[in-house]
Amino acid sequence: MRLILLLIGAGLVVLAFRVPVEVVEGGGRTLEGFWVGALGTAFVALGVGWVRGWKRSSALTAMLALCLAAQLTATHPSWLQYLKIELWRFEPLIDGEAGPLDSLLIGSLGVIALQVMAMARYAGTRRERIREILRAFASPVRIALLLAFFLAAAAHSTLAFDPVEHHLDVKNLVVVLMQYIAAAVIWATNLLHLAAIAEAMPERDLIAARRSLTHAVSLPGSDLPPTALDRALPWILAGFATVTSAALAFVVLDRVPHVPDGVAYLFQARCLAAGMVSTVVPAVPEAFQVYLIDSVDGRFFGVTNPGWPVLLSLGAFIGAEWLVNPVLGGVAVLFAHALVRRIADRGTANAVTLLLVASPWFLWISASFMTHATTLALVAGGWLAVRSERALPMLAGGLAIGLLCLVRPLEGVAVGTLTGLWLLGLGGRRAPFLLMPLYALGCLGGAALLLLYNQSLTGDPLAFPINDYLDRLWYPGANAIGFGPDKGNPPGWGPQDPLVGHGVWDVLYNTNQNVYHLNFELLGWASGSLLLLVVHVLRGRWDRTDRAALAFLVALVVIYNLYWFSGGSDYGARYWYLMILPLLWLSYRGLGTLGGFLEEHTSADATPRVMALAGISIGLTLFLFMPWRAVAKYADYRGYHGDFREIAAGPGMAGSLVLVEVGDETEYGLAFLENDPEWSSESPIFAWARDEETIERLIEAHPDRPIVRVAGRSSGKTEGRTLITSRRSP
Numbered sequence: 001m002r003l004i005l006l007l008i009g010a011g012l013v014v015l016a017f018r019v020p021v022e023v024v025e026g027g028g029r030t031l032e033g034f035w036v037g038a039l040g041t042a043f044v045a046l047g048v049g050w051v052r053g054w055k056r057s058s059a060l061t062a063m064l065a066l067c068l069a070a071q072l073t074a075t076h077p078s079w080l081q082y083l084k085i086e087l088w089r090f091e092p093l094i095d096g097e098a099g100p101l102d103s104l105l106i107g108s109l110g111v112i113a114l115q116v117m118a119m120a121r122y123a124g125t126r127r128e129r130i131r132e133i134l135r136a137f138a139s140p141v142r143i144a145l146l147l148a149f150f151l152a153a154a155a156h157s158t159l160a161f162d163p164v165e166h167h168l169d170v171k172n173l174v175v176v177l178m179q180y181i182a183a184a185v186i187w188a189t190n191l192l193h194l195a196a197i198a199e200a201m202p203e204r205d206l207i208a209a210r211r212s213l214t215h216a217v218s219l220p221g222s223d224l225p226p227t228a229l230d231r232a233l234p235w236i237l238a239g240f241a242t243v244t245s246a247a248l249a250f251v252v253l254d255r256v257p258h259v260p261d262g263v264a265y266l267f268q269a270r271c272l273a274a275g276m277v278s279t280v281v282p283a284v285p286e287a288f289q290v291y292l293i294d295s296v297d298g299r300f301f302g303v304t305n306p307g308w309p310v311l312l313s314l315g316a317f318i319g320a321e322w323l324v325n326p327v328l329g330g331v332a333v334l335f336a337h338a339l340v341r342r343i344a345d346r347g348t349a350n351a352v353t354l355l356l357v358a359s360p361w362f363l364w365i366s367a368s369f370m371t372h373a374t375t376l377a378l379v380a381g382g383w384l385a386v387r388s389e390r391a392l393p394m395l396a397g398g399l400a401i402g403l404l405c406l407v408r409p410l411e412g413v414a415v416g417t418l419t420g421l422w423l424l425g426l427g428g429r430r431a432p433f434l435l436m437p438l439y440a441l442g443c444l445g446g447a448a449l450l451l452l453y454n455q456s457l458t459g460d461p462l463a464f465p466i467n468d469y470l471d472r473l474w475y476p477g478a479n480a481i482g483f484g485p486d487k488g489n490p491p492g493w494g495p496q497d498p499l500v501g502h503g504v505w506d507v508l509y510n511t512n513q514n515v516y517h518l519n520f521e522l523l524g525w526a527s528g529s530l531l532l533l534v535v536h537v538l539r540g541r542w543d544r545t546d547r548a549a550l551a552f553l554v555a556l557v558v559i560y561n562l563y564w565f566s567g568g569s570d571y572g573a574r575y576w577y578l579m580i581l582p583l584l585w586l587s588y589r590g591l592g593t594l595g596g597f598l599e600e601h602t603s604a605d606a607t608p609r610v611m612a613l614a615g616i617s618i619g620l621t622l623f624l625f626m627p628w629r630a631v632a633k634y635a636d637y638r639g640y641h642g643d644f645r646e647i648a649a650g651p652g653m654a655g656s657l658v659l660v661e662v663g664d665e666t667e668y669g670l671a672f673l674e675n676d677p678e679w680s681s682e683s684p685i686f687a688w689a690r691d692e693e694t695i696e697r698l699i700e701a702h703p704d705r706p707i708v709r710v711a712g713r714s715s716g717k718t719e720g721r722t723l724i725t726s727r728r729s730p
């Protein structure tokens with residue numbers, strides 16, 4: 001029976017890749033294939049546990065897999081991941097016109113309803129134990145903190161605003177209230193489901209499994225001589241992170257950026273790879289207009305900070321820019337393991353690093369073209385170096401944190417200052433005084449490179465190219481930090497930032513958005529990603545490292561709320577990405593706190609059960625949450641695709657003038673990336689065919705080039721793919 005279950009599960013997982021799906025407007029695919037894979041995952045979970053003593057817990061785990069698939073199906077996958085419970089959503093169902101996704105939605109709601117009823121019955125049989133556990137949290141302070149967390153993490157205030165007029169709407173307030181009610185029900189149901197799984201696990205087998213595992217690898221709290229697996233584990237985890245992120249970048253993200261900033265980073269990297277800070281302005285510059293790429297005094301350049309494009313240019317040399325961030329993700333894993341090993345013990349480092357590589361937030365950031373994988377690697381490496389309290393590592397650590405200014409200057413100043421305060425003894429052990437100048441010298445040396453870069457582009461070391469560009473594009477001071485009615489909400493940003501100006505309400509709005517995304521994206525667990533952190537805050541015994549981690553989190557929240565924008569939701573709470581290691585540290589600590597708390601209030605040995613649940617949650621994240629993310633959100637996300645790369649590599653394209661018809665600047669940015677930054681005569685030129693006048697000027701400027709006309713996906717002239725519509729000789 002076990003073999004049959006495993007074979008059925010494996011067969012369904014393979015079949016999931018062959019199930020026909022439909023393209024969803026704006027990115028993503030319909031979820032028929034995802035559901036076949038979810039069924040396969042459930043059968044595999046059932047088969048793995050189909051042994052004496054484990055059948056009930058494995059059946060409950062298989063049931064949880066299907067319930068999570070249903071909850072994800074009932075969740076909007078794109079901007080805010082809100083539950084699909086708007087009243088108007090059900091109008092097509094009532095009229096009998098439900099499409100494939102709506103049919104899945106109906107079935108998913110049925111699965112969720114069955115789960116709620118089953119767990120309500122389970123709770124009824126454990127009423128006294130649940131009351132005892134709840135009473136342990138029943139102090140006014142804990143209740144207030146739990147309520148504040150629930151309000152911040154369970155729903156998003158964007159849903160309360162009219163998407164066109166950007167003002168509060170009564171009907172939408174009802175929807176937000178429904179979101180909170182649904183979130184409360186689903187959270188409680190999932191927690192009860194996890195409790196049922198844990199209760200069904202045979203205690204003797206758990207103890208035996210832990211004993212066997214102890215001989216193979218160091219567990220938290222253990223710092224015995226390393227086993228062979230201990231020595232290999234950091235490299236295994238780093239390799240897993242790199243390979244997984246690279247696969248996501250290649251297969252799902254199609255090796256192209258999915259945020260406009262990434263286009264500028266790539267262009268800047270290719271200029272640097274060619275030995276140039278800037279290139280010449282192309283003829284007919286309005287046909288090459290792309291966000292964050294500027295033309296000043298005959299120079300054409302990306303206005304973003306140079307740190308990440310410099311690293312990205314290394315990938316440009318081998319034509320594999322998409323591979324740089326996955327490699328940096330793997331480097332960050334190695335640094336993180338070594339850092340936690342210094343802070344605690346080898347077993348704790350193994351556990352925290354395992355949480356890191358299983359984080360959807362970490363894996364998708366490492367697959368993207370954004371800056372954040374670089375900042376994590378620099379900070380983890382810098383912190384690791386300064387903890388050695390030796391001269392050269394202290395200088396290198398300061399340099400790593402100083403180089404952070406070349407990537408994200410606000411984070412460089414924040415992390416550099418907080419690390420300096422920690423080295424001075426604020427919240428940590430004071431470093432030897434004679435080493436402090438070396439740290440400061442490293443920081444200043446790294447940051448000074450940014451001043452040289454600014455000088456080369458603007459003529460003023462303190463004038464940032466991006467600030468000058470956004471001042472002209474939006475309004476003076478658009479990229480500045482601070483508060484007031486003149487901050488925030490540039491034209492066309494819509495419901496991403498519905499509040500005009502930057503003040504108290506905007507701070508609450510941004511904090512709500514980021515906490516909401518953290519709870520969803522950090523771990524992707526059924527219990528919520530921040531539950532363990534909340535448990536540790538409310539019931540944990542805090543040490544110096546815990547307090548330093550919490551102080552770092554609070555400081556970043558304060559610092560980033562000085563800026564009017566939250567960072568959006570493309571890759572989660574990406575402006576808060578440097579929180580990931582402190583968050584995972586406190587989450588790991590929460591595992592121990594939860595186990596100890598449950599042992600105090602129940603008769604069972606709860607710690608191995610909590611650890612087993614963590615393992616199950618990691619598995620469900622990797623086999624359910626990550627595929628859902630890949631299929632429902634990131635395939636062609638925001639209309640980004642690799643069609644123009646394929647067209648540029650096709651026959652007869654060398655030396656041609658490609659007139660690209662698209663409906664917006666976003667899609668043209670992808671075509672723009674196929675231009676050689678040196679405007680070589682052998683390479684095609686991809687220009688935006690904005691109107692007939694622009695086309696005539698382009699042809700006049702390039703009389704010797706063959707003309708190729710291309711219709712993009714947003715042009716309205718093609719169905720689903722970018723097409724070559726005509727060719728002609730010069």
